[in-house]
Amino acid sequence: MRWSWKLGRFAGIDVFVHATFLILIGWVLLSHWLTGETLTAALEGMGFILALFGCVVLHEYGHALTARRYGIKTRDITLLPIGGVARLERMPDKPAQELWVALAGPAVNVVIAVVLFLWLQLTSSLVPVSELEVGRGSFLERLMVVNLFLVGFNMVPAFPMDGGRVVRALLAMRMEYTRATHIAASLGQSIAILFGFLGLLSNPFLLFIAFFVWIGAAQEASMVQMKSALAGIPVSRSMLTDFRTLTPHDTLAHAVEMILAGSQQDFPVISDDRVVGILTRADLLAGLTRQGPQTPVTEVMRREFEVFDSYDMLETAFARLQACQCQSAPVTHDGRLVGLLTLDNVGEFLMIQAATRAA
Numbered sequence: 001m002r003w004s005w006k007l008g009r010f011a012g013i014d015v016f017v018h019a020t021f022l023i024l025i026g027w028v029l030l031s032h033w034l035t036g037e038t039l040t041a042a043l044e045g046m047g048f049i050l051a052l053f054g055c056v057v058l059h060e061y062g063h064a065l066t067a068r069r070y071g072i073k074t075r076d077i078t079l080l081p082i083g084g085v086a087r088l089e090r091m092p093d094k095p096a097q098e099l100w101v102a103l104a105g106p107a108v109n110v111v112i113a114v115v116l117f118l119w120l121q122l123t124s125s126l127v128p129v130s131e132l133e134v135g136r137g138s139f140l141e142r143l144m145v146v147n148l149f150l151v152g153f154n155m156v157p158a159f160p161m162d163g164g165r166v167v168r169a170l171l172a173m174r175m176e177y178t179r180a181t182h183i184a185a186s187l188g189q190s191i192a193i194l195f196g197f198l199g200l201l202s203n204p205f206l207l208f209i210a211f212f213v214w215i216g217a218a219q220e221a222s223m224v225q226m227k228s229a230l231a232g233i234p235v236s237r238s239m240l241t242d243f244r245t246l247t248p249h250d251t252l253a254h255a256v257e258m259i260l261a262g263s264q265q266d267f268p269v270i271s272d273d274r275v276v277g278i279l280t281r282a283d284l285l286a287g288l289t290r291q292g293p294q295t296p297v298t299e300v301m302r303r304e305f306e307v308f309d310s311y312d313m314l315e316t317a318f319a320r321l322q323a324c325q326c327q328s329a330p331v332t333h334d335g336r337l338v339g340l341l342t343l344d345n346v347g348e349f350l351m352i353q354a355a356t357r358a359a
Helices: 021-034 041-067 095-122 140-153 162-172 177-200 205-230 252-261 281-291 314-323 343-356
Strands: 006-009 011-018 076-082 082-089 269-273 275-277 329-332 334-343
Touching: 011 041, 021 140, 041 076, 041 082, 041 095, 076 205, 082 329, 095 140, 095 162, 140 334, 162 177, 162 205, 177 205, 205 314, 252 281, 275 329, 314 329, 314 343, 334 343
Parallel strands: 011 076
Antiparallel strands: 006 011, 076 082, 269 275, 329 334
């Protein structure tokens, strides 16, 4: 994600913080300063926010590590002002697995809240919740209450929150996955309308949550419909067959001529009838800037890239393209290059399929 800084790598997963997170920290410090509080109080407020988002990171690791048990990798975890986002390479194929992955995050917050409650009981530090305020009161007890709030908020049955995925998983145990997603997404958008209405009457922040839920539900439904449309179709049905290639000894200047002469953006690099690399548009531009137009393609091309067989299923190939954040990949048959699969062409194929069914 752009405008993000890496905090570290834990359990094999990179953790990032988005630049907008600094707005939240700045708002906390400013609110304490405007109310005439001491620097110590302001730092304590910032410390509480950091502790809260530490719990959010643990929540996301609950999802990520449970998904890992089912062979699903997590690309990264990013902290945003509204919470955290764990980007899984794909959603679990089985509804029961999706259910456990969705529940794992809130379960972490429940464990944190229970541990804090036991500690407060052992130390006789527990006070009535009515005596707590947003910025005042027992640090640990406020953290306990907020973790319970996170459980309740995340279990709202609306995509992209955990509750929406729980609803979809439970429905998918009894009906077709696409229909289950459609019902869960419709429920999520209904809740988004309710949030929006309440936001107009009371808290404007609910308007932002409503927008977030509405878009998330629509994207989830669209993604599943696309996956369903691609099921059972071989890569050969949607690959580009009219394409151009480069050799390792061609120059970047020659590649520029080929880009300007047509619409192709990425080029397979061929040597002895084998695909030895791929030159992407982004790598070409970077190579031109750093090394100049007479640089051989072999010095800039990618040597590690996705390759598909013409008999591979389009659904799987599309998911792999998304996972590697690639725009295109070579397609081979018996080791010979026969096509080029691009995200743009997959999109065109889907539109043609939709138009054909509507006719």
